[in-house]
Amino acid sequence: MLALKDKDHIVEGSVPGLAHSARVTVEECRKALKKLSEPDADSRTKDFEGRRIREVEGVGWLILNGEKYKKRMGAEEMRSYKAMKQAEYRAKEKASRGGTLAERMAAKGDYDGEPVETTDREPLDTAKPIRYCYCGDEVAEGKNRCESHMEGL
Numbered sequence: 089m090l091a092l093k094d095k096d097h098i099v100e101g102s103v104p105g106l107a108h109s110a111r112v113t114v115e116e117c118r119k120a121l122k123k124l125s126e127p128d129a130d131s132r133t134k135d136f137e138g139r140r141i142r143e144v145e146g147v148g149w150l151i152l153n154g155e156k157y158k159k160r161m162g163a164e165e166m167r168s169y170k171a172m173k174q175a176e177y178r179a180k181e182k183a184s185r186g187g188t189l190a191e192r193m194a195a196k197g198d199y200d201g202e203p204v205e206t207t208d209r210e211p212l213d214t215a216k217p218i219r220y221c222y223c224g225d226e227v228a229e230g231k232n233r234c235e236s237h238m239e240g241l
């Protein structure tokens with residue numbers, strides 16, 4: 089409901105309209121409005137005897153303490169926005185650790201345009217062919233024979 093108010097802290101509309109916007113039943117909405125309109129002894133704000141809203145006939149409802157709600161809601165919205173971004177980031181991080189290479193590339197690729205890590209590449213030196221002497225021994229780099237068979241050449 090607070091999200092629906094305009095900058096003058098007036099919520100325009102009917103109970104059914106408001107219920108629809110808030111995704112609650114008309115009955116629930118009516119109850120909530122009644123509670124918000126009543127003086128609240130437990131309220132931390134003693135302005136308006138703890139009333140949160142006042143019905144404005146033919147228009148809707150006036151949000152009392154509108155500025156206070158605005159500030160609090162701003163902080164709450166920021167928190168939920170950050171939480172959402174964190175969850176998105178974690179999902180991408182998770183995808184980047186598991187899954188196929190294509191999935192990892194996709195996850196990294198659309199993350200803030202950061203370059204794809206190159207650590208998945210095969211190290212170059214494993215591709216180098218190993219040469220063997222005719223006796224079956226490995227030979228030193230650049231040689232065709234093992235040490236013991238080199239002497240005859």
Ligand SMILES: [Zn+2]
Pocket residue numbers: 221222223224225233234235236237
């Ligand atoms: Zn040999």
